[in-house]
Amino acid sequence: MTRPAMIRPPVAVRPRNLSPTVRGTAGGIALAALACAVLPAVLPPYWTYLAIxxxxxxxxxxxxxxxxxxxxxxxxxxxxxxxxxxxxxxxxxxxxxxxxxxxxxxxxxxxxxxxxxxxxxxxxxxxxxxxxxxxxxxxxxxxxxxxxxxxxxxxxxxxxxxxxxxxxxxxxxxxxxxxxxxxxxxxxxxxxxxxxxxxxxxxxxERSAAAHGVSVARSKLAAFAISAxxxxxxxxxxxxxxxxxxxxxxxxxxxxxxxxxxxxxxxxxxxxxxxxxxxxxxxxxxxxxxxxxxxxxxxxxxxxxxxxxxxxxxxxxxxRLRKRERAARKLLRDAEEHPRAADEAGTGTPVPADDHPPATVPAPRSSGPALVVKGLTVRFGEVVALDGVDLTVPERSVVGLIGPNGAGKSTFIAAATGFVGGYEGSVELRGRSLDRLGPSARAARGLRRTFQTTAIAPELSLHEYLRIGAGRRLPRAEAEELLAFFGCPPGDVPVSIVDAGTRKLLDVAAAIAARPAVALLDEPAAGQSAAESLRLGRTLARVPERFGVSILLVEHDMELVQATCGQVTVLDFGHVIASGPTAEVLAAPAVRAAYLGTADVPAS
CATH class of the missing domain: 1.10.3470 (ABC transporter involved in vitamin B12 uptake, BtuC)
Incomplete structure (x- = not known):
């Protein structure tokens, strides 16, 4: 499916004037002052009482x-x-x-x-x-x-x-x-x-909020307290x-x-x-x-x-949403039609993602592997979804996790990030155990994830969504750099006018914005064309060195996996059937048989 060109503008526009929120607040205060000055003087007593x-x-x-x-x-x-x-x-x-x-x-x-x-x-x-x-x-x-x-x-x-x-x-x-x-x-x-x-x-x-390190309990109780x-x-x-x-x-x-x-x-x-x-x-x-x-x-x-x-x-x-969408569409049209004028105005240049200057990369806090999962076993009643899975993600690397539908890939991500409790085994992030922590606490420690299906509030702008994901003060310049790196529109564009494929990219950008130790990406190329998928693969391959974030990539697209991952682990019916360098693993007979549906299931 072809998406409108406005979804991926070549320039990140950063307006210099006051934001609509600030202008709206100033206008509201002015109206309140006018009401205080005028209404008591012009309203008759009965209508003054009603106004109160x-x-x-x-x-x-x-x-x-x-x-x-x-x-x-x-x-x-x-x-x-x-x-x-x-x-x-x-x-x-x-x-x-x-x-x-x-x-x-x-x-x-x-x-x-x-x-x-x-x-x-x-x-x-x-x-x-x-x-x-x-x-x-x-x-x-x-x-x-x-x-x-x-x-x-x-x-x-x-x-x-x-x-x-x-x-x-x-x-x-x-x-x-x-x-x-x-x-x-x-x-x-x-x-x-x-x-x-x-x-x-x-x-x-609530799942997306927890994956971004938001404490669902504290956030809800704060809403009740403030409203009360x-x-x-x-x-x-x-x-x-x-x-x-x-x-x-x-x-x-x-x-x-x-x-x-x-x-x-x-x-x-x-x-x-x-x-x-x-x-x-x-x-x-x-x-x-x-x-x-x-x-x-x-x-x-x-x-x-x-x-x-x-x-x-x-x-x-x-x-408000219609007003923001009109402004955003005009912004995108201007960026496409007049890139040189936008550049002269100080709003940026049409720089391809591969030509961005390198960002400051945080040094790893340990010399060992970023993520170590040992003996991970998940049971749903009598069904064993994962059976003794071992997986290691080295520092500053991209590791693939592949397997047929129903192999347990999404269950692995859910268990590792705390969304599935009661598992057996251990999950360590840079040498620290995460087993007793919930999803938001694991995210705050540096283990982020994305979901197969995004659920982003349409009222938010792309920049606001990145701020939630970052969990810290996110300078606008850094946010625009992230969006441009992943091929997303400028930060002032509302989520409501971007398509599903761009929302997936935005979800990945929000996970990387937090600069976690490891980001677990669940099928980020879903909804992308073949060319866009390969471009995403090249982008993800540059994330570890550019941002200091290791990636565990769950994908069905083998071309993307080959272009991105240095190592691959293959699951089938909850068991690891192969793990190692990507080329060797994908050439293994057991892996080919699993994808053709003829693999033998290891005994439990």
Missing amino acids: GAAVSAVVMLSYGVIVGRAGVMALCQMSFAAIGAWVVLRLNVAGAPGGFLVWLLLGGLAAVPVGVAIGLPALRIRGVNLAVVTFGFAVSADIVWNGNPFPGAEELTMVERPAPFDTDGGYLVLCVLVFTVLAVALAAIGRSRLGLSWYELRHS FVAGIGGGLLAGQLGMVVPGNFAMGQSLALFAIAIMIGPHHPEGAVLGGIFGSVMATVMEKLSLPQDLGGVLFGAGALLALRSGLSQTDLT
Whole structure:
């Protein structure tokens, strides 16, 4: 299958101006400042009060943006976290605690964090609808507790005093907008960090995240903790808006409605959170003014959520993605049509991969072999997938692992990298045992892998995906060099417009970006043409000396194996039937018989 030329541009473009994210953040802050200056002055009292409700709802929607929009978790209890924040603010108000409302607001958010972590613990084992049931069960339980125990100050009619100079409705609207802006900027900064980017990867593939050294447990719990904190802040703001609250303000139905809005709109983007807050707070009043039944709003939100679930992207995701794709296609066209102009602008030169200057290669941390696997045995019930497999990958070398379908190649990679536990034998990386470590810990120690099928978040750019894989601060120049080395588009191009073959190359580049001791590549040439496969082979052969990374290559393409690997190990029915120099192994009668389907199976 022929791929569009735009997938492999000859130039790596690095724009000098501010990134769209930075420009968007600056624009958002400017809009927030304008809202603070204009809205209190022009809105009548009733609409000012509704605007406060919209701002408070927008803060709560930010919490959905973290856990639902970024991490992709079906959480149905955010209003329960908001209730905790409101309870703390009201309790401190009744007690006359020092610090005032703003301090109480912060303490309310912090009080929701341990509860968020506790609710997040089941997410380490279950996901999807099952996790939604657990979170909704917590919302139901919290509902029962709030209805049986009035909020502090409700019986005494003690109202929360707003802090000066935000004690009027107009002033309190300014405070809510300021809080929303601070939280949105902070979450945007977290979103650009490796933690924030890892949430996108978790949403699409926890296995890929673990293979990149991301601790799935810590990343998920961080998402629950941060979302609970933000929701707690929103609950405290609601207490300040109303003066005192009742259980109905945090009913479980509210969590469901806001979840539907979050799925439909996408509150992980600030504009989505604002729209979600407006819909959640003002929509009922608008429908009343239009003499429309209130149930119609629920139907519309539910239908919109179903459409978003079907497409996998919210409305703000789609809008931003289309804008990025248009910019990326223009960038690629300009790079192809005007390479000389791009060079004069300082964006790079069309240098073939073979002509790149050598990168700094880290020295090996030991003089022995990079990876040593001894006696690796994997059983699935009565089936022995691997039986006493021995394999060694020397430092700065490319070793092949081949065999017919079902021979155990992918099982070997999964066991060596920790994705299959309970194996017999040992796995050592540069003399250190990895047997007691999980996948993310092995990846962090320097054992990376790729998968036969990629699962890369389409919302990410190529540069962002490399940052996740690298597990470290990755300079843009180094990222562009890696992408050019593997024949990928520039780093600002979104993953959504590159094809499956290029995504495989990107996956390999992300594994190499971490500069691990060994990278285990599972059929990286899948989806490539014969010419592209051979070109990839030549590229992989240069990786050990260029980047100091040894490679274990699993492939069916014998031409690629011959062009790349100095040594080869052959598996058949979970047994090693040959191992040694590539030419000798491929010429062995047992190997030829195995590929022709006539090899004898060694006795167990």
